Amino acid sequence: MNVAELIARESFTELGARERARALLDAGTMRELIGPFDRLASPWLARQGVVTQADDGVVVARGRIDGESAVVLAIEGAFQGGSMGEVGGAKIAGALELAAEDNRRGIPTRAVILFETGGVRLQEANLGLAAIAEIHAAIVDLRRYQPVVGISAGPVGCFGGMSIAAALCSYLIVTREARVGLNGPQVIEQEAGIDEYDSRDRPFIWSMTGGEQRWHSRLVDAYLDDSVAAMAAQLRAFMGQGVPARHRSDRHEAFLASLARVDTTEQARPDVVRAIYQEGL
């Protein structure tokens, strides 16, 4: 991207969840379900004296993509780190369940999930974890009929049980600012020590889990500039490709064979990860 393009392009990551959903749906088709005026906030946060948000940080946007029935589930990373509580989690799982139901009665509803999330909201712990399991179940159900496209644009990235959800998607799109990983850096440092993982070393963290590294390691399907137009076009391209012949999550042979070639006596290095997966996947 040159300077002129940089100035002209509309940033995707700078948009909030609601605007992101609107930008991805066909123009003028967005209709929000259980919006902020429905005031379905988290009762669990309120009981702990934590400020709530009227949409619990998840936007459910119905509309169309290339004229077909669609739903965009956009997580607001600015609220509680995009963490999944009971209400927000049920919004995502419930919408995906309805999309699958549509498909079973002949309506080809497809889904997009915008992952800006640290994973389970620890103030709702087990209800967040349960909701995430239901999100996993719903993605695996729906992706039999239509592609489920995941996008992690940043700045929060995608962690915890929701990184598993991202890895279940038919296609996953990232930007350079995104990170996708199971365990947040702080938690690894807490559990394994600072020599294993230094949570304050940002270049190191991006070198392991950043969007560019994931792209070169074949763990995502597209690596895009931070541009609304690029995001909307890639999303439509993936929807046009339909359900992949085999989802990445179903390639256990290739992954096991690749992991067998890892020298685990030394610590992991980004260049080695790329080499092993570029050959094995």
Place this chain on the structure above:
Amino acid sequence: MANLVESARGATWLAALTPRGEALPGYPASVRVVDGELGGEPARFIAVVPDPDNRFPRARQGEVGLVEGWALARAVRECMAADAAGVIRRPIVAVIDVTSQAYGRREEAYGIHQALAGAAAAYADARLAGHPVIGLIVGKAMSGALLAHGYQANRLIALDDPQVMVHAMGKAAAARVTLRSVEQLEALAETIPPMAYDIRSFASLGILWRLLPVARPDQPGDDDLARVNDCLLAALADIRRDATPDLAGRLGQPARQLSTQVRERLRASWEAQG
């Protein structure tokens, strides 16, 4: 650091439930796959167990790591492939005692999230294909490890015992992330059931199908084994009565009323009016 004590419960219960079975060769030592029987019909039993010699040093105490995630996926998908041509869909029993997912640099670098997705997808696909999937929680069932090994089951059964727990994160790390002390976290858990670590609080959320008392969870006797076997058979029969192989049975308890309410509201507004 957490989780220094290895648990043998997964291996113990797996062996007890499959007295005539042997672990299938070709799997890593940390993933034990046994083709046994449930009520006289073939069933596959799967457990993740500690392996002190695990090639991946952060996955030696029974954690679900990279290899474990993908090996679980393989164990489930091989079972599906073997049954695909026939009419019978073998039950799959996940014996769950998983201390956590593996936390480490190698794990993040090689995409442990993708490995756990491999396992979760396999269990979910097996359930959707008609395999009755039962999760039997005999010890710890923590976070990402449970998401990979058991949380996609049609039915979840847990032993009613203080060593049995389901949670999203260990206490020390959860305290750090939420900017609280461990003591504050424990105090909150007293009044907020989803934050608690004990299995009875978890049971109050309605996600378990049964909470099952046993006398000796570490060394099950004949009575304990018979009780668990009966419960697995009852779960199997209950699953076969389901119209659809989904997770709807986990909804409906008062503690999770919003999970139901959100779904009802979504359904009511799913189609545009007028």
